[in-house]
Amino acid sequence: MLKLLLRLGGLLAVVGALAGLGLAAGLRAGYVDAFYARFAAPPAGSLVLGTSRAAQAIKPSVLAARLGQRYEGPWLNYAFTLAESPYGPGYLSSIQRKLAPGTRHGLFVLAVDPWSLSLPKKLQYRDADVPRFHHFKVVVFPEEKSMVSQLASVSQSPNLDYLAHYLHKPFYQLLLNTDTARVIERLHPDGWLEIALLPPSANPPLLRRRTTEKLATYRALAASSHPAERPLHGRMFYLWQTIEYLQQHGRVVLVRLPTGPEMTAIESGYQPDFDQIMTRVARTMGVPYLNYLHQPYPTNDGNHITRGAAGQFSQRLAADIARLTP
Amino acid sequence: MLFNSLHFLVFFPVVLGLYFGLPARWRAPLLLASSYYFYLSWQPVYGLLLAGTTLLDYVSGVRMSRLATRAQRRPWLYLSLTSNLGTLFIFKYFNFFVDAASQLAGALHLPLAAPTLALALALPVGVSFYTFQSVAYIVDVYQGKLEAEQNLGRFALFVAFWPQLVAGPIERGGQMLPQLRRPHGFDYGQVASGLRLMAWGMFKKVVIADRLALLANPVFDHPRRFEGPLLLLAVLAFTGQIYADFSGYTDLARGAARVLGYNLVLNFRQPYLATSVGDFWRRWHMSLSGWFRDYVYIPLGGSRAGRFRTQLNVFIVFLLSGLWHGASWTFIIWGALHGTYLVAESLTASARAALGQRLGLAARPGVQRALGTAATLALVAYAWIFFRANSLPDAFYVASHLFRGWGHLPTAQLPAALAGLGRHFGAELLVAGAAVALLAFSDYRAERGSVAAWLAGWPAAGRWAGYAGLLLAILYFGVFGSSQFIYFQF
Numbered sequence: 003m004l005k006l007l008l009r010l011g012g013l014l015a016v017v018g019a020l021a022g023l024g025l026a027a028g029l030r031a032g033y034v035d036a037f038y039a040r041f042a043a044p045p046a047g048s049l050v051l052g053t054s055r056a057a058q059a060i061k062p063s064v065l066a067a068r069l070g071q072r073y074e075g076p077w078l079n080y081a082f083t084l085a086e087s088p089y090g091p092g093y094l095s096s097i098q099r100k101l102a103p104g105t106r107h108g109l110f111v112l113a114v115d116p117w118s119l120s121l122p123k124k125l126q127y128r129d130a131d132v133p134r135f136h137h138f139k140v141v142v143f144p145e146e147k148s149m150v151s152q153l154a155s156v157s158q159s160p161n162l163d164y165l166a167h168y169l170h171k172p173f174y175q176l177l178l179n180t181d182t183a184r185v186i187e188r189l190h191p192d193g194w195l196e197i198a199l200l201p202p203s204a205n206p207p208l209l210r211r212r213t214t215e216k217l218a219t220y221r222a223l224a225a226s227s228h229p230a231e232r233p234l235h236g237r238m239f240y241l242w243q244t245i246e247y248l249q250q251h252g253r254v255v256l257v258r259l260p261t262g263p264e265m266t267a268i269e270s271g272y273q274p275d276f277d278q279i280m281t282r283v284a285r286t287m288g289v290p291y292l293n294y295l296h297q298p299y300p301t302n303d304g305n306h307i308t309r310g311a312a313g314q315f316s317q318r319l320a321a322d323i324a325r326l327t328p
Numbered sequence: 329m330l331f332n333s334l335h336f337l338v339f340f341p342v343v344l345g346l347y348f349g350l351p352a353r354w355r356a357p358l359l360l361a362s363s364y365y366f367y368l369s370w371q372p373v374y375g376l377l378l379a380g381t382t383l384l385d386y387v388s389g390v391r392m393s394r395l396a397t398r399a400q401r402r403p404w405l406y407l408s409l410t411s412n413l414g415t416l417f418i419f420k421y422f423n424f425f426v427d428a429a430s431q432l433a434g435a436l437h438l439p440l441a442a443p444t445l446a447l448a449l450a451l452p453v454g455v456s457f458y459t460f461q462s463v464a465y466i467v468d469v470y471q472g473k474l475e476a477e478q479n480l481g482r483f484a485l486f487v488a489f490w491p492q493l494v495a496g497p498i499e500r501g502g503q504m505l506p507q508l509r510r511p512h513g514f515d516y517g518q519v520a521s522g523l524r525l526m527a528w529g530m531f532k533k534v535v536i537a538d539r540l541a542l543l544a545n546p547v548f549d550h551p552r553r554f555e556g557p558l559l560l561l562a563v564l565a566f567t568g569q570i571y572a573d574f575s576g577y578t579d580l581a582r583g584a585a586r587v588l589g590y591n592l593v594l595n596f597r598q599p600y601l602a603t604s605v606g607d608f609w610r611r612w613h614m615s616l617s618g619w620f621r622d623y624v625y626i627p628l629g630g631s632r633a634g635r636f637r638t639q640l641n642v643f644i645v646f647l648l649s650g651l652w653h654g655a656s657w658t659f660i661i662w663g664a665l666h667g668t669y670l671v672a673e674s675l676t677a678s679a680r681a682a683l684g685q686r687l688g689l690a691a692r693p694g695v696q697r698a699l700g701t702a703a704t705l706a707l708v709a710y711a712w713i714f715f716r717a718n719s720l721p722d723a724f725y726v727a728s729h730l731f732r733g734w735g736h737l738p739t740a741q742l743p744a745a746l747a748g749l750g751r752h753f754g755a756e757l758l759v760a761g762a763a764v765a766l767l768a769f770s771d772y773r774a775e776r777g778s779v780a781a782w783l784a785g786w787p788a789a790g791r792w793a794g795y796a797g798l799l800l801a802i803l804y805f806g807v808f809g810s811s812q813f814i815y816f817q818f
Contacts, residue, residue, distance in 0.1 A: 003348065003514050010523070013792065017799045024804065166334060172759075174804040175752055185751075 021173075028176025029160055035169065037149065039189045040080055042159040045102035047074030048252070050193070051244070052113025053088065055259045056081035058306040060111060062192040064316035068324060073109035073252060074102070079193030081113060082150055088118045089241040090143040092151025097244065099156045101251060108252030109323070112244065113259050114280055116273040117223065119230035119237040141236065196309045199302055213262065213304035220268050220305070229273040238283075245287050253327050254289045256280060260297040260315065262304040269295075290326045292319070329369040331580045332533055332808070339366070340584065347588060352511045359485055359588070366490040367453070374452035377415065378488060384411045385462045386483045389469045393476035401470050408466040412459040419449055420456065424655030454494030456652060458487055460619055465501040467623055474501045482508050491585040495577050497595040497615035504590075512589030521780065522586030527798050528770075529579025534806035536763045537573035539756065540565040542748035542807065548716050550744075551726050555733030558745045559726050566716045567709040568764055571600060574613070598771040600708075603700030605669040608708055616652070620645045639674060643667035653715070658723050662714040669707055759805050 028034070036057075050060045062077035070077070080100055087093045101108070126142040145151055149168040155161060185208075186198040199208055230238040248254050258280065261269070269276070277293055284291035299311040307315060329335045343362045347355055368375045388408035392401040465486070468474035477483040486504055487493075547554050547562030554562070578595040585592045595615050602608035609617050625645045631638040643664070650663015689696040710727070717723035738745075749756040773779050783791060 003516075006516055006519055013795060013799070017796050017803070020796075020800055021803045170808070171750060172805050172807055174759075175750075175755070178752055178755065187751075 024177065025160075025165075025173065028173065033188065034165075034176060035171065036187060036189050036195055037082060037086075038161065038164060038169070039191060040078065040082075040193045041153060041156050041161045041164050043078055043157065043191070043193065044076060045157045046076050046078035046080065046100060047102045047105045047107075048077045048109040049097065049100065049248075050077075050079040050081055050111045050113070051087070051093075051097065052081040052111075052257075052259075053084045053086075053115075053118050054082070054195070055115065055261065055306055056111070056113035056257075057083070057193075057195040058197055058302075058309075059259050059312050059315055060113070060319065061190075061194045061312055061316040063190075063194070064313065065109070065111070065320045065323070066192075068317075068320035069109060072107070072324075072327075074105055074107050076102075077192060079195070081193075084117055086145060086148045086150040088120075088143075088145060089114075089237045089244060090145060090151075091240060092143060092145050092148060094240055094244050094247065096150045096153070096156060098247065099154070101248075105251040108248070109327075110248040110252060110254045111257055111319070111323075112241075112248075112254060113257050114241070115258060115261075116229050116269055116276050117220075117227070119241060120223075120227040121230070121236050123226055123228050143237075194312070196312075197302055197306065198309045209302065212302065213264070216303045216305045217264055217268065220265060224268060224272040227272075229276070231275075231279065241283070242287070245283075245289060249287070249289075254287070255323055255327070256284050256289055256291040257319065258291075258293045258295050260294045260299040260307055260311075262301040265301075265305050266295055290323075292322055292326075294319075329366055331577065331584075332530065335369065344587065348514050352513070355512060356485060356508065357481065359490070360481055360488065363485065363488040363490040363493060367488060367493060370453045370494075371450065374455075377452055377455075378458065379484075381411055381415055381459065381462060382484050382487045383480075384408060385466055385487070386477070386480050388466055389476035389483070390478060392466075392469050393478075398470065398472075405466060405470040409463060412463050412466075416455060416459045419451055421651075421655045422449075457496045457498055458493060460616075460652075461498050461500075462487055464498070464619060464623060468501055474505075477501070477505055489585070489590070491581040491588075491590075492592055495574075495581070496613075497578060497581070497593050498619050499592060499615070503593060507590050515589065518589060519587050522583045522588075524780075524795070525579050525583030525586060527583075527795070527802070529576045529581075529583055530806075531763075531798055531802050532572040532576030532579065532767065534808060535801060536760070536767055537569045537576055538807035539760045539763065539805075540569035540572065542750075542756070543746070543760070544569055544716065546748045547745055548718065548722070548726070551717070551722050551729075553744055554738070554741050555729045556731065556738070557734060558738050558741050559730050561745065563709055563713055563726065563730065567600075567705075567712050568767075570712065570715070571596075572767060598775050600705055601701055601771055601775050602704050603697050604704055605666065605673055605707060607700075608704055609666070609670070616649070620649055624648060639671045642670050642674070646670065657720050658714045658717055661720070661723070662711055665711045665714060669711070763801075763805070 033039075048062070048065070050056055050062055050065075057079060060079055060081075062079050066075060066077040078100070080097065081087060087096075121141065122144060127140065149164075153164060153168065155163045186196065186200065188196040190196060199212075230236050230241075232238065234242065245254050245256075258277070277295075280291050280293075294315070297315075299307040299315055301311075302308050329339060339362075343358070346358055350358060364375060364378075367378060385408050388404040392404045395401045395404075465474065469476045477486065482505070485508055486499070486501065489499075489504070492499060543565035544562045547558060548566065551559065551562075575596040582592045582595075593615050595613060597611040597614065599608055599612040602611050625641055628641045628644060629637055630641065633641075644667075646663045646667030647660065648663070649666070650659045650661070653659045653662070684690050684696060689699070710730075713726045713730075714723045717726060746753040770779060773782055783794070786794070
């Protein structure tokens with residue numbers, strides 16, 4: 003048995019060393035995927051929260067340049083995707099894990115839109131996990147098993163937990179350049195996700211195809227989802243909880259981000275009174291609500307604003323926050 | 329617990345350490361406990377089902393062993409068969425048959441409320457495998473071919489042995505029980521050979537099968553978006569995927585059992601090198617083919633009851649084999665297609681031989697073999713369409729559009745077809761091609777003799793470099809996302 007253990011140990015040591023070297027080289031190259039860097043970054047004092055619209059639209063480095071004197075850092079865009087980070091129990095737990103302990107004067111930009119507060123029409127329920135109240139059923143949030151909800155270590159570098167469980171591409175691709183001939187995808191150290199179509203002046207056929215596909219996705223989503231209407235129900239309850247939690251650590255700002263005109267039309271048709279609801283929430287919670295939905299910024303797929311527009315938008319957002327939160 | 333999960337990466341060394349660390353008399357109880365742990369990690373409640381059917385089969389076997397005639401044993405046989413096949417029927421087929429009856433009743437304008445009859449039950453993992461293994465055991469005991477196992481723990485381990493519990497191979501009592509009665513110690517050669525087989529199985533699963541799935545899935549999930557070339561690409565990808573997936577699982581199962589000192593039966597013998605569909609079924613999922621031969625085909629009369637009855641028996645067996653794979657019309661048609669192939673193959677045997685003579689192929693056995701292999705692979709791949717399609721309309725769409733749209737390049741459909749491969753689809757296609765070529769070479773070598781013996785002829789440094797290369801290939805090129813093995817759903 004000793005012979006086998008020695009030989010096996012030697013083999014695994016060599017393989018482990020070569021795999022470790024490759025992994026280190028891949029991580030050093032600076033890009034794993036569209037999420038990893040956020041989980042490898044240290045705990046943050048100020049956060050941008052929301053879904054992919056916020057991930058691509060708000061550059062924390064721009065906010066920090068303008069507001070860094072007033073609010074605590076480090077600054078991080080901790081917004082993911084609609085499937086991963088709609089407002090709910092999973093995202094709230096992840097935010098709590100990511101926030102730097104002891105933060106008192108952070109800035110928290112919460113991007114809101116009807117989608118990040120909606121639930122599917124066909125809901126699933128399970129027994130409440132409350133002793134003596136097992137007859138109660140609670141809603142199963144679709145993102146319950148997602149990476150953002152499940153990942154326990156959110157500030158570790160290298161984040162082996164993430165790499166082992168949630169990196170859904172082969173390791174060898176860490177060593178390849180992620181940019182392709184048609185699309186650039188880079189996650190910056192501040193968590194901002196840069197997406198660009200090539201050539202930079204835009205690529206009309208690709209842009210058209212991406213826009214058509216995105217709009218079709220959202221039309222289907224509108225047909226299968228139920229918007230949040232009542233306070234203290236569904237995702238709205240967790241938006242309240244998120245605001246309440248973050249208010250203990252600094253200042254909260256609600257933002258409705260700009261998007262393409264066709265997406266705006268879909269969204270307005272889906273939930274026409276969304277702004278009134280958010281205005282009420284903002285008033286009740288004592289936080290500002292900034293609505294940029296109808297502002298004309300170019301998009302790269304009808305939904306997310308372009309990387310150039312993200313810089314301009316972040317400047318404007320920083321200026322507006324500076325004005326509103328003296 | 330999946331063999332390609334982190335959970336298994338912890339489970340296996342722990343079981344192995346305890347197994348070889350404990351005194352010999354504790355090893356079988358440890359294997360039984362670990363087998364139930366392995367099974368309960370999926371659906372704890374179905375552990376009771378496994379334990380219940382095991383106990384009933386054990387009692388039936390023991391009682392039958394004390395009775396002299398078949399007539400006296402028959403009630404116990406029926407009890408056990410009812411329990412096993414009843415379990416299978418309720419969990420796997422009840423809703424399907426109710427649905428089919430409801431559709432028939434609808435067509436005949438008869439009132440039948442199918443939704444109220446439907447059962448909301450999840451299919452217990454591996455139920456098709458362990459019930460078939462138990463049925464084989466109980467029939468063998470009934471026929472006096474096998475002595476009933478008197479030790480309940482040993483019998484429970486025979487049913488629940490974790491390497492082969494959830495997706496086979498379907499073992500026979502005569503093959504497995506004597507091994508369970510023997511003490512097992514540490515054997516370097518056996519352990520090393522088992523680990524090699526496991527590594528090769530893992531390579532097949534995560535590097536080949538799961539990568540080919542990325543090519544096959546987008547097309548099979550939305551087949552109407554595609555035609556001709558891309559449908560064919562998806563069909564070929566699935567043809568490779570299912571072989572790498574299931575034979576990879578079997579290698580992992582046989583390898584793990586071998587490390588523990590047990591030999592499980594061979595389940596695959598280079599099936600895609602078969603020269604006829606009949607030959608294919610002597611090489612593909614051999615433990616299931618053997619089961620159907622011994623417990624369905626022969627009891628139906630086999631080939632002893634005339635030409636027509638023989639062909640009918642073959643067809644019935646393949647229809648049932650299709651149904652065994654899943655309670656769906658797509659699987660039934662897949663089975664029927666293979667039954668039709670075999671009947672046609674048998675009926676045209678002499679005509680094909682005469683044609684071969686006329687074309688001079690008999691003098692060129694290499695060409696004849698190559699043509700036979702190509703034709704068999706084409707027929708088998710075509711049948712996989714029905715196996716993989718999500719619905720019957722999808723299957724018919726793919727089957728009927730496979731040869732349309734070849735007049736132009738499918739540039740507009742290409743991005744959607746390759747979407748599963750991600751941004752680096754060029755690199756992914758290269759890796760997939762290289763990995764499939766390695767599998768094909770391995771099968772080619774195995775067809776000419778033992779691969780293990782061939783490897784043993786290498787210099788030690790080359791061999792160890794090969795092992796390291798295989799492990800690195802798994803780590804670097806593996807597609808990890810804990811995707812389930814295809815045959816777990818059966």
